[in-house]
Amino acid sequence: MPQTVALYDTAALRALEQRAAQALGDDFLLMQRAGRAAWRCLLAHWPQAQRIAVVCGPGNNGGDGYVLATQALASGRQVQVLRLAGHAPRSALAQRAHADFERAGGQVAVFQGALPAADVVVDAVFGIGLTRAPDAECAALIAAINAGPAPVFALDVPSGVDADRGSVPGSAVRAARTLQFITPHRGLVTGAALDRIGVAEIAPLELDPALLRSVPVAAEAWPAGALGDWLPARPRDSHKGDYGHVLCIGGDHGSGGAIVLCAQAALRSGAGLVSVATRREHVTALLARQPEAMVHVVETAAALAPLLQRADVVAIGPGLGQGGWGRELLDAVLAAGKPLLLDADALNLLAAAPRALPADTILTPHPGEAARLLGSDSARVQADRYAAAQALAERHDCVVVLKGAGTLVAAPQRTPRAIAAGNPGMAVGGMGDLLSGVIAALRAQGLAAFDVAATGALLHAVAGDVAAAAGERGMLPSDLLPQLRRCANPHPQA
Numbered sequence: 001m002p003q004t005v006a007l008y009d010t011a012a013l014r015a016l017e018q019r020a021a022q023a024l025g026d027d028f029l030l031m032q033r034a035g036r037a038a039w040r041c042l043l044a045h046w047p048q049a050q051r052i053a054v055v056c057g058p059g060n061n062g063g064d065g066y067v068l069a070t071q072a073l074a075s076g077r078q079v080q081v082l083r084l085a086g087h088a089p090r091s092a093l094a095q096r097a098h099a100d101f102e103r104a105g106g107q108v109a110v111f112q113g114a115l116p117a118a119d120v121v122v123d124a125v126f127g128i129g130l131t132r133a134p135d136a137e138c139a140a141l142i143a144a145i146n147a148g149p150a151p152v153f154a155l156d157v158p159s160g161v162d163a164d165r166g167s168v169p170g171s172a173v174r175a176a177r178t179l180q181f182i183t184p185h186r187g188l189v190t191g192a193a194l195d196r197i198g199v200a201e202i203a204p205l206e207l208d209p210a211l212l213r214s215v216p217v218a219a220e221a222w223p224a225g226a227l228g229d230w231l232p233a234r235p236r237d238s239h240k241g242d243y244g245h246v247l248c249i250g251g252d253h254g255s256g257g258a259i260v261l262c263a264q265a266a267l268r269s270g271a272g273l274v275s276v277a278t279r280r281e282h283v284t285a286l287l288a289r290q291p292e293a294m295v296h297v298v299e300t301a302a303a304l305a306p307l308l309q310r311a312d313v314v315a316i317g318p319g320l321g322q323g324g325w326g327r328e329l330l331d332a333v334l335a336a337g338k339p340l341l342l343d344a345d346a347l348n349l350l351a352a353a354p355r356a357l358p359a360d361t362i363l364t365p366h367p368g369e370a371a372r373l374l375g376s377d378s379a380r381v382q383a384d385r386y387a388a389a390q391a392l393a394e395r396h397d398c399v400v401v402l403k404g405a406g407t408l409v410a411a412p413q414r415t416p417r418a419i420a421a422g423n424p425g426m427a428v429g430g431m432g433d434l435l436s437g438v439i440a441a442l443r444a445q446g447l448a449a450f451d452v453a454a455t456g457a458l459l460h461a462v463a464g465d466v467a468a469a470a471g472e473r474g475m476l477p478s479d480l481l482p483q484l485r486r487c488a489n490p491h492p493q494a
């Protein structure tokens, strides 16, 4: 069964590169391994390709490209290497790889605005050494790579993507496949990178695994297969009291749907009991839709008090609004000190009036909400999702689930986790309300806050992927409800 996957940052990779070069006695060996592994990967996936275009940059990523091109030449393929006028090989290793290519009879053309016709285009412009947004000339090269009909095979990183942050500071190559060298990069599992990377593969370059253990892990990716390791068991002699009582609070005037979805998701994720505290006008519709929910009219904090007492976990925010009603209920919830999840307008209320949160509170912001909590803007949050999630977790001493493509889970002093599941069909109103219910239900089943945040986000994403089999466009949050049940039971008993 696939487990979580260790992800590394570029600082760790640089350290590894140095140690590996020392161990090997010649740092060019690693580049040769990279270029050759890339050539084997190209052959494995595009065995019919005869015309190979290789676009090389000035650094060692370009060097990998020259090694690949030399291999392609030796195999008798038609090879066209090109680069920008200003991208002559700069590093000693790239110069060596370039010299080998020329010695083998290869020629390098300067990019004049168009790429040659090719069956595969190899992107070796920039790897982990990207330091700034590509300038206009480089952006034109990237645009030409993206515009062609040929599939793009990126070496190490789709050029223009920040391998640590997952952001695209200017323009970036959109690859069909990316072969990462040595380790998976932490940036390539979140944010804008996900729309550039295509199918991701790793070439470990025969490095001693002990070397890899000598550098710190920057993040952990949680793929679908990890879900079964984290979902709590359901003993055969258990009863509803063993699975906790979730209280969902929200649904101000005109916003009833959000709290219905939250409660339904909590029920479909295995909570023993689910209560809802909402406005009177939503009660009938909610009960008609979901009779298993215990629905309470709560117009004041006083009416909430007995419900809070009975709850094991509280989820507040979906459809809560930012008026007096929502504020009063949020204040009462914070004072109660129960295990807590804050979402949507509860987060906006917190941003407007910051205050201490109970230990292990879980926040589930989208980038806009995270930005409001940080006094920033969504573009800056998206420019470094890891940093934003960590800063928010530390500011409020809580667990943060930063939603969006490649959802991140962060907490103080913990290695961040990146959810390696989910799809753009989930970009629709109401999906976040489901996530609140899922996480609250799993918390009620006894998981610790940091683990429950990642497990819940993964369950939600995997259910989204199963539901998307019928089509991403037009997928609704309620389409995920039956899939939540299916995915929350990955090992049905015989």
Ligand SMILES: NC(=O)C1=CN([C@@H]2O[C@H](COP(=O)(O)OP(=O)(O)OC[C@H]3O[C@@H](n4cnc5c(N)ncnc54)[C@H](O)[C@@H]3O)[C@@H](O)[C@H]2O)[C@@H](O)CC1
Binding pocket: 013, 014, 016, 017, 030, 031, 032, 034, 057, 058, 059, 060, 061, 062, 063, 064, 090, 091, 125, 126, 127, 128, 129, 130, 131, 132, 133, 134, 135, 138, 155, 156, 157, 181, 182
């Ligand atoms: N780290 C490792 O262990 C290994 C690295 N290898 C390759 O080496 C790469 C890293 O090489 P480098 O450190 O030379 O970095 P890159 O080749 O990614 O790029 C660095 C070069 O590009 C320039 N540059 C950066 N951003 C630019 C921009 N926006 N516009 C114009 N020029 C820009 C820099 O000034 C520098 O000359 C990896 O991605 C990988 O492909 C492999 O050879 C195998 C082993």
Ligand SMILES: [K+]
Binding pocket: 061, 123, 124, 125, 126, 127, 154, 155, 156, 157, 158, 159
């Ligand atoms: K590249």
